[in-house]
Amino acid sequence: xxxxxxQALYEELKGHGFVVIxxxxxxxADDPRPWIEAARPTHPSLVDTRHVLxxxxxxxxxxTVLWIDEQGRIVRPNDVTFATDTFRHITGLESVRPxxxxxxxxxxxARALDAATARRLxxxxxxxxxxxxAEFGLGQWLWERGQRDAAERHFVRAGELAPHDFTIRRxxxxxxxxxxxxxxxxxxRDAWRDAGHPYYRPLxxxxx
Amino acid sequence: MTFxxxxxxxxxxxxxxxxxxxxxxxxxxxxxxxxxxxxxxxLCGEGFCIPVxxxxxLGASGFDLAALARVLDRPLAVDAVAGAAxxxxxxxxxxxxxxxxxxxxxxxxxxxxxxxxxxxHLGKKVLLVAHASW
Numbered sequence: 001x002x003x004x005x006x007q008a009l010y011e012e013l014k015g016h017g018f019v020v021i022x023x024x025x026x027x028x029a030d031d032p033r034p035w036i037e038a039a040r041p042t043h044p045s046l047v048d049t050r051h052v053l054x055x056x057x058x059x060x061x062x063x064t065v066l067w068i069d070e071q072g073r074i075v076r077p078n079d080v081t082f083a084t085d086t087f088r089h090i091t092g093l094e095s096v097r098p099x100x101x102x103x104x105x106x107x108x109x110a111r112a113l114d115a116a117t118a119r120r121l122x123x124x125x126x127x128x129x130x131x132x133x134a135e136f137g138l139g140q141w142l143w144e145r146g147q148r149d150a151a152e153r154h155f156v157r158a159g160e161l162a163p164h165d166f167t168i169r170r171x172x173x174x175x176x177x178x179x180x181x182x183x184x185x186x187x188x189r190d191a192w193r194d195a196g197h198p199y200y201r202p203l204x205x206x207x208x
Numbered sequence: 209m210t211f212x213x214x215x216x217x218x219x220x221x222x223x224x225x226x227x228x229x230x231x232x233x234x235x236x237x238x239x240x241x242x243x244x245x246x247x248x249x250x251l252c253g254e255g256f257c258i259p260v261x262x263x264x265x266l267g268a269s270g271f272d273l274a275a276l277a278r279v280l281d282r283p284l285a286v287d288a289v290a291g292a293a294x295x296x297x298x299x300x301x302x303x304x305x306x307x308x309x310x311x312x313x314x315x316x317x318x319x320x321x322x323x324x325x326x327x328x329h330l331g332k333k334v335l336l337v338a339h340a341s342w
Contacts, residue, residue, distance in 0.1 A: 001339075002337075002339065003339070006335070006337055009335075016333075017331065017332045017333060018332060018333045018334075018335070019329050019332050019333075019334055019335070020334075020335045020337060021324070021326065021329070021334060021335070021336050021337065022337045022339060023316060023336070023337065023338050023339070024339055024340055024341065025338055025339070025340045026340050026341050026342070029317075029319055031340075031341040031342075032339075032340070032341045033319060035341065036319055037319070044318060044324040045318055045319070046316040046317060046318055046324055047316065047317060047318070047319065048316050048338075050217050052217070052314055052316060053314060053316070053336075053338055054338070055296075055297055055302070056302070056305075056312040056314055057306070057312065057336075057338075058302065058306060059338050062338050062339050062340045063337060063338065063339050064337075064338040065335065065336065065337050065338075066311070066335075066336045067333070067334075067335060067336075068311045068326070068333070068334040068335075068336060069333055070330070070331050070332060070333060071330070072310060072311050072326070072327070072330050073309045073310060073311065074306075074309045074310075074311050075309075077306075081337075102335060105333070106333050115309055118309055119307060119309065122306060122307070124299075124302070124303040124306055124307065125299050125302050125303065125306075126299055127283065127299045129299065130282075130283045130296050130297060130298065130299040130302065131283040131285070131296070133283070133296050133297070134282075134283040134284060134285040134294045134295070134296030135285040135294070137214060137217060137285065137294040137296060138214065138285040138286075138287060138292060138293065138294035139285075141212075141214055141219070141292060141294065142287065142290055142292065147290055150287050150289065150290040153287070154285055154287065157285075167340070170342055171340060171342055173342060174342060180342035181342075
C-alpha cells in the first residue's frame with residue numbers, strides 16, 4: 001500500500017503550505033482501516049463509502065491523484081500515480097518521477113499545468129457514466145439494507161453502462177461475494193485489455 | 209407503498225403508486241421532500257425554474273419519477289420491486305463543474321467519524337489521492 005509514502009510526503013513538504021488528502025473508496029471504514037491505521041496519518045485520511053469523490057471528480061479507478069492549487073483550482077487532472085513500485089512489474093508505472101514532480105511543484109521549482117493543458121487532459125463524464133453512478137448508488141443503498149439480489153441487478157447494470165469504471169466493477173466485488181484480487185477480477189481485467197483498453201490510463205509522459 | 213427516493217444520496221420517503229416500472233409520486237410529496245412544484249413557468253425550486261416542454265407525467269395527479277428526472281436532466285435508477293430509486297447528478301452539471309477547473313468541495317469522514325472538507329485547505333497546495341482496499 002502507498003499510504004505510508006503519501007504520509008511521509010506530507011510530513012516532508014507540509015512546511016511549504018501543502019497537504020495530502022487521501023480518500024478510500026470502500027464499502028465500509030473497516031475495509032481500509034488496517035492500512036490507514038498502519039500509516040499513522042497526520043494528514044486527512046478519509047473514507048468514502050458512497051463514492052462521493054468518484055462522482056464529483058469522475059474517478060474511474062484507483063489510485064487516482066489530482067493536484068489542486070492554493071486557489072482551489074485543479075492544476076493537474078486525474079492521473080494514475082503510484083507512490084511505491086510494489087506493482088510496477090504489473091503496471092509498468094514507476095513512482096520516483098511522479099513523486100519528484102510533486103516535490104518540484106510544491107517547492108516552486110516547477111509549475112503545474114496551465115489551464116488549457118489541464119482541460120485538454122481531463123476526461124469528463126458522459127450521461128452513461130452518471131447513469132452508472134446512479135445505478136451504483138441505488139445498488140449500494142440496497143446492499144446496505146441486506147437486499148443483495150436487488151443490489152446485484154443495479155451493480156451489473158452500472159458495469160454495463162460504464163465498463164471502464166473499475167470503482168464500480170471492481171469496487172463492488174467485495175459486496176457481491178467476489179474476491180477483488182481473485183479470478184473474477186483477473187478475467188474481467190484481461191477481457192478489458194484483450195478488447196484493446198488499458199486497465200490504467202495514466203496521463204501521457206510529455207504533456208506539452 | 210412507501211417509496212425511498214435517494215436524492216443524490218439523501219434518502220427521502222414518499223408514498224408512491226407503482227405500475228410496472230412506472231413510479232408516480234404525489235405532487236405534495238415532491239414539493240415537501242424535493243422542494244419542487246409545477247407552475248406555469250415550469251418546474252420550480254428555490255431560486256430556479258426549468259421550462260417544461262412536455263408536462264405529460266407531471267401534474268396534480270402526481271409526478272412520474274422518470275418524467276421528473278428527464279425535466280431535471282438527471283440520471284434515475286429505479287427498483288420498483290424494492291421500492292427505491294436514486295436520482296443522480298447530471299453529466300452536464302459535472303462536466304461544467306470539472307471544466308471550470310474549480311475543484312469541487314466535499315466533506316468526508318476520517319476513521320474517527322470526524323468530517324473534513326477540501327475547502328478547509330484553501331491557501332494550500334493539495335494532493336488529492338483516491339485509493340481503495342480492493
